[in-house]
Amino acid sequence: MPEFVEAEAYRRTIEPVLGRPMVSVDIRDDRLLRRDAADESFVRGALEGSTIDATRRIGKAVLFDVSSGHTALLSFGLRGWLMLDGRTARATGHDWRARTRRDAHVRLQIEFEGGQRLELEDQLRLATLELDPDESRFGIDVLDLDLDRLREILASSTTAVKTVLMDQRRIAGIGNLIADEMLYQGKVDPRRSASELSDDEVADLWQGVRRTRERVLERNGSHQGVQIQSGARERGSCCPRCEVQVERITVGGRTTYFCPSHQR
Numbered sequence: 146m147p148e149f150v151e152a153e154a155y156r157r158t159i160e161p162v163l164g165r166p167m168v169s170v171d172i173r174d175d176r177l178l179r180r181d182a183a184d185e186s187f188v189r190g191a192l193e194g195s196t197i198d199a200t201r202r203i204g205k206a207v208l209f210d211v212s213s214g215h216t217a218l219l220s221f222g223l224r225g226w227l228m229l230d231g232r233t234a235r236a237t238g239h240d241w242r243a244r245t246r247r248d249a250h251v252r253l254q255i256e257f258e259g260g261q262r263l264e265l266e267d268q269l270r271l272a273t274l275e276l277d278p279d280e281s282r283f284g285i286d287v288l289d290l291d292l293d294r295l296r297e298i299l300a301s302s303t304t305a306v307k308t309v310l311m312d313q314r315r316i317a318g319i320g321n322l323i324a325d326e327m328l329y330q331g332k333v334d335p336r337r338s339a340s341e342l343s344d345d346e347v348a349d350l351w352q353g354v355r356r357t358r359e360r361v362l363e364r365n366g367s368h369q370g371v372q373i374q375s376g377a378r379e380r381g382s383c384c385p386r387c388e389v390q391v392e393r394i395t396v397g398g399r400t401t402y403f404c405p406s407h408q409r
C-alpha cells in the first residue's frame with residue numbers, strides 16, 4: 146500500500162512536467178472522482194490548458210497547484226501507481242524505475258505539451274482525484290513530526306498506539322506496514338493505550354519512528370523495513386532479535402505482526 150515514501154516518489158515523478166501545459170486530461174474511471182462534488186467536465190476544465198506550478202505531498206497524498214488557481218489531490222488507495230512515460234522517480238536520489246504499463250488499469254491520463262504522459266494505474270480502483278480539497282483534514286506530515294509533537298499526540302488519546310500512529314487526522318503518511326515497523330523498532334506493543342506510555346517508552350518509540358523514516362526513504366519503499374525484510378511478518382516466523390515466534394493479531398481492524406518478547 147502506498148505510504149508516505151511511495152507518495153514522495155510519485156510527487157517527484159510529476160516534477161519534470163512542471164510548467165508545461167496540460168493538453169488533455171482523460172479521466173477513464175468515474176470512481177476516481179467519488180470524493181469530489183465536482184463532475185468530470187468541471188475537473189477537466191480546471192486542468193486542461195493550465196500548467197502545474199508546484200507539487201506537494203501531505204501524508205500519502207500528492208497535491209499539485211495549477212495555474213488556473215485550482216489544486217488537485219491524488220490519493221492512491223491500496224495499489225495506485227503514478228508514472229511519467231512509463232517510469233517512476235524514487236523518493237530520494239536520481240534514478241527512475243520503469244514499469245510495465247497495463248492500459249486496462251490506467252484510470253487517469255494527463256498529456257502535456259511536448260507529448261509526455263502522466264498516468265495513474267490502479268487495478269483495484271480505489272485511487273481518487275479531488276479538486277480543491279480541504280487540507281485541514283490531514284494531521285502533521287510524518288516527516289515533520291518530532292519527539293515533542295509525538296508525545297503530545299500520544300498523550301491525547303487512550304486508543305491503541307498503533308491506531309493513533311495510523312490516524313491520518315493526527316499524523317499523515319503512516320500506513321499499516323510502516324506503523325508495525327515503527328513499533329517493532331521502537332519496542333512498543335501495538336495494543337498499548339497511547340496515553341499510558343511512559344516518557345522512556347515514548348522516547349524509544351520516537352527512535353523507531355525516526356529510524357524507520359530514514360530507512361524506507363533511503364531504500365525507496367514502505368516494504369523495506371527490518372521486520373518485513375527479516376521475514377518477521379510471516380505467520381509462524383521468529384523475531385530475528387529474540388528468536389521468539391512473532392504474533393499475528395488485529396489492531397484497529399488491521400493485520401498486525403509484533404514480537405511479544407521485545408515489544409512491551
Ligand SMILES: [Zn+2]
Nearest residue numbers: 384387404407
Ligand atoms: Zn523480538
